[in-house]
Amino acid sequence: MKFSEYLKKCREKSSFTQEQLVQELYLYDTGLFKTIETSTLSKWERGITKPYLSRQVGLIKYFQHKSGKALPCFDEYNAQEAQKLICKTGIQNLLGKSKKLIMRLPSKMIEVDDISITQLRNTEMIDHIIDMHMDIDQGLNSKFADFTSNRFKEFALHPSNSFFVCEHKDRFFGLLFTLRLKPEVFEKIMNIEIREKDLTVDDFASFHEVGCNYAISFFAMNEKAAALLFIRYYAHLIANQKSISEVGVSILMEDSQKLISNMNFHLHREKELDNGTTLQTYRETLANFLAYEKVVKIILDKQECPEG
Template sequence: MQFGEYLKLCREESNLTQKQLVDELYNHDIENFSGLDTNTLGKWERGATKPKATKQISILKYFQDFFNLPLPCLNLYNEDQIKKLILKKEIKNLFGSTKHMIYNFPSEMMSCEDIDVYLLRDSARITPVIESSTHFQQTDNSDFINLSYEKTKEFALHPDTFFLACDYKGHGLGWMFCMKIKVDVFQKLMNFEMKKSDITVEDIASYDEEGSMLLGSYFAMNVKAASMLVLRYYIYLIENQHTIKEMGGSTTSSEASKFFQNMNLKRYTTTETDSKQIVSYRQTIKDFFTSDISIQILFSKDSSIEE
């Protein structure tokens, strides 16, 4: 989807004429839209030209306030439609140079369409995947960050968590463990007033309850598998944006820290344990979707002139 298509969709869903939206944007952000007119707005919507990145972010923020949603109007699409809209090749920009979280397993012969991403609770492979993730987490060895095998499995089976795994023709390629937890519990975890090992099923937010996404264990054998896991995560965020307030996680790993930063999560606070520094990162879902990287992932590049 080009940004102009999204702009037109949001304007029409808000029942605004082009003239009304021009006036609204001017009042919203005089610095960016002081010279805007209906002719320019029309060219943006048709894709003849496009707004600069700073203007795209400002327009997104305007519609966030108008609809009171982090990414309005994309919630009108179903999962398959959203999957086609998101640009998998741009997701690679999230990963940077990493050898610990993402291996370089050969992928030239792999098609992304053949990589199966699924909820772990629906899979017969739940035990080996959790065993692998538990072993993988031992490098951090901190109750502030890690979950035991027993708790990981308990949470993976819970109907309101988002524990993913992915396979290629029956062979495991990776996992991504996230769960929406209650806002007050999330706050305690980010402040290191509570350890991840202390979380119970009562702390998990229900499907229609406001909560914050806690990012947990993540690993992939190659960038294609990593991209498909993050793609599914974006779809989940878009579909559930009305109940997600923030997202965040904590780590001792420099690679995980870089991944969080690439996702526009901000360094929040730190603590020390066993001679290691643990850093927490967090961001509101609104600011997550108005980051440069999210715009690159959500809206296709084109050759039209910026104005």
């Protein structure tokens, strides 16, 4: 969707005329929208001109304020529809460089049309991938999570959680695992009062209640696979925005810091562990996580994004 289409859709859903919206924007943020006139808004909606990214974010935050939704006017999209809105190259740029979490298997070995992103619970390789994940986690994080294979499989099979796997011709190319936690459990994880190994299935939020999305693992064989996994991640957040209040992650590795440096997470807590490493937790409300210049550009400027 182009920004012009998005703006017009949000205005019409709010039942505002262009003149009314201009007045509303001025009252909402005088500094950002002081010079906006009806003619300017009209040009934005017709795609003749486009506001700076800071104003695009400001408009989204206004409609967040008006509607109470994390990404207003996208709340009716399902995950498959949301994926089509997201620029793959833009996601690659957003992720930055990570030598350990994103390998350098040549992209030409993977044809995009042949890649599938599926839930771990739906793949025949579930046990093999869980064993592989355990090995990867031990190598990268010294078994910080300390899950048993059976317990990890229990988490993966739980319908509230999203364990995305990238496959190509029955071969594994990456994973991105997230849990859907109850807000009070998420708070304890973020404050480092409990660790991932302390979680049980009773800590997962159902889809009938508001929960928090907590990422526990990511690894990809190359940048293309990484981008497709994170496209699915963002699409999942957009499609389920009504029932997700916050997003978060705990990290040990410097490479993990590099990976999330371009994403709109903010450092919440730090704690030095017995082995001398430092555990850091990052969190953000879903509304702020999505109303971020780099994310807005990836979603609303896709027509200007090269898909090489």
